[in-house]
Amino acid sequence: MTIAPHRAVISGIGESRVGRVPGRSALQLQADAALAAAADAGIAFHDIDGLMTTPLRVERWNMPAGVVAHQLGLKPNYLSTVDLAGASGVAMISQAVQAIEAGLCHTVLCVAGQNLLSHKSRADAVKSMAEGGSAHPQFEVPYGPLVPSLYALIAQRHMHEFGTTPEQLAEVAVAIRQHAGLNPNAHKRDPLTIDDVLSSRMITTPLHVLDCAIVSDGAAAVIVTRQDRAQGHKTKPVYLHGQGFGLRHSHIGEHKDITTTGAVESGAAAFRSAGVTPADIDVAQIYDCFTITVIVELEDLGFCPKGEGGRFVEGGRIRPGGALPITTHGGLLSGGHPGLPGGFFHVVEAIRQLRGEAGQRQVPDAELALVHGNGGVASVHATLILGSQPHGRAP
């Protein structure tokens, strides 16, 4: 095997405890995850010369990357705060690989997380999210939408255009909860039924409380390093094969075709650059802030035709053991959702699956994983295709 001089590989992953983790600050949670990732990669903190993080809602830092680097005792040659809202976690990996392959640094710590649940009451979290930028401050906030309302508008239109049903939406929550039940670090692990979802409190039609992401504490970290530096280490390296980004609107109210998103462009670019198709993907970590998000993304990424997402998720297809297990750590619906960094856990889970270390929820022989992040209200999209082999699928 030849080693490209500057190719980047993913060599370490780590998570803090996820769920209700009282008494730990955002920085303490991030340190927990970062230390775990460094240990997993077999490196010391002084080997790290790049740092990426995301903004937080619980802290008012004017330069998060600087604060986090300093707090962890790093003196990075390259650092960046990546903000594509919920797509930030996916985007950090893209940027870390680019920085290493450009020769700016050799080992990047990507770390993000916060104590969103314990930091303040749930009511405050709802209010801060509702007014925190997802809704347009002048043209949407005065009408009183919750963040779930902004996605409910997509769901209602999808049901109108394609006949998608509340049961199909509920199936997404049930399937992802089944995955969470197999993840010891997931926040919500008790089994759910379709009826549980449909009989849970209606928040904003057609979305029930169990159609919505939870609120959690937690942090995740990933080490990306130059391939030659990962040689001989015990953990299997994971490779970035393809990536793409997309945007069709800023706020949902100004998008005139709300059942189709920029995931069309991000997915197409990711598959094109990886040289594979949706049929080649063994496991997909789909951003799941709401049940409808998963259905729309599965369509836009090309796993099924537009409008077929509701029928696609039926029959156990996305559950453990299904033809396309999705969001196998339990996602934002059940695994944990510490706000903006929540989508980073999807990346960690894809890497874990490709290393064959996902325990009871391991997808057999997973060689290719897709990770999709979504920021804003289905606004900004980022897609990664990761693999366990250096070059595409083994013949």
Add this chain to the structure above:
Amino acid sequence: MSERPQPNPDPATAPYWTGASQRQLVMPQCEACEAFHFYPRTLCPHCGSQAIRWSPVSGFGSIYSMTVVHRAPSPAFEGLVPYVVGLVALDEGPHLMSNIVNCEPADVHIGQKVLATFLELSDGVALPVFEPIDKKSS
């Protein structure tokens, strides 16, 4: 009850809110290509022109999507639940978010014809909202 969030106009949006305070719905319209758009953009999304004026529109439209909100986002809305947040497709083309008012939330549906009216929030500040023209229409 805490106060309902009020729009905070800026130079790019002030004509919209001035229009609303005078019970007139106005929309950005490109002077180069004549197309309407909304929300306000720095450049026309259709042709890229920076020459954008504000033009009155009819206020007629139809419901593109809607949701009945059962859990208030903040105390200001607690007395209003359940209420309808909708996306309205104006007859002139642009979409906007609004509340669908003066009707039973359960009767509101996609495709329903609506007409703009105005909700006075405070002295001089009015919010465009919509009401069904005919509650049986579809």
